[in-house]
Amino acid sequence: MNKAFQISILALSTLLTAPATAAEIDGKNITEAAGAxxxxxxxxxxxxxxxTPDAPWVESFGVTTTPEIEAVGGKVYDVYRGCKPNDCPTEVYVLLYDRENNKFVSGAFIRSQFKDLTLTESAITWLGDTNTVRAGAIGKHLY
Incomplete structure (x- = not known):
C-alpha cells in the first residue's frame, strides 16, 4: 500500500469514529454554542x-450554520461558518475548531464583489495558524 493511500484510510477512519461534540448533538450553530x-x-x-474593525457584524456571528466535521492532517475539527446578514455572498468566514484544545486554530474571512450574479473579485484574510493543509480544508467551505 502506498503512503498516501494509508494516510487517506487513517483520516477516513478517524472521521468515521470521531465522537460527536455537544454542538453537533444539540445542533448548535456558533451563535447558540457561544451563547452556552x-x-x-x-x-x-x-x-x-x-x-471586526472592517466587518463589525462578526461580533454577533452573522448568519450561521451548524458545524460540520472535517479531518485535516489526521486531526478532526469542527468547521463553523457564518456570513454577513442580508448580504451573505459578500462576506463569509470559515473557522476550524480544535475541540481537544478548545481553540479555533485556523480560519479565513473572504470578502467578495459581484457584478450582477458574477463573482468578479475576492480577497481572503487568513486567520490563526493556517498552513496549506488547513487552507485547503477551509477553502472548500468558503462558497
Whole structure:
C-alpha cells in the first residue's frame, strides 16, 4: 500500500469514529454554542479580532450554520461558518475548531464583489495558524 493511500484510510477512519461534540448533538450553530459557552465565545472573538474593525457584524456571528466535521492532517475539527446578514455572498468566514484544545486554530474571512450574479473579485484574510493543509480544508467551505 502506498503512503498516501494509508494516510487517506487513517483520516477516513478517524472521521468515521470521531465522537460527536455537544454542538453537533444539540445542533448548535456558533451563535447558540457561544451563547452556552463563554470560553468558546472568547475564542471566537480572539480569532476574529483582525476582522471586526472592517466587518463589525462578526461580533454577533452573522448568519450561521451548524458545524460540520472535517479531518485535516489526521486531526478532526469542527468547521463553523457564518456570513454577513442580508448580504451573505459578500462576506463569509470559515473557522476550524480544535475541540481537544478548545481553540479555533485556523480560519479565513473572504470578502467578495459581484457584478450582477458574477463573482468578479475576492480577497481572503487568513486567520490563526493556517498552513496549506488547513487552507485547503477551509477553502472548500468558503462558497
Amino acid at each position: 459557552d463563554n470560553a468558546l465565545a472568547a475564542e471566537f472573538q480572539r480569532i476574529m479580532k483582525p476582522i
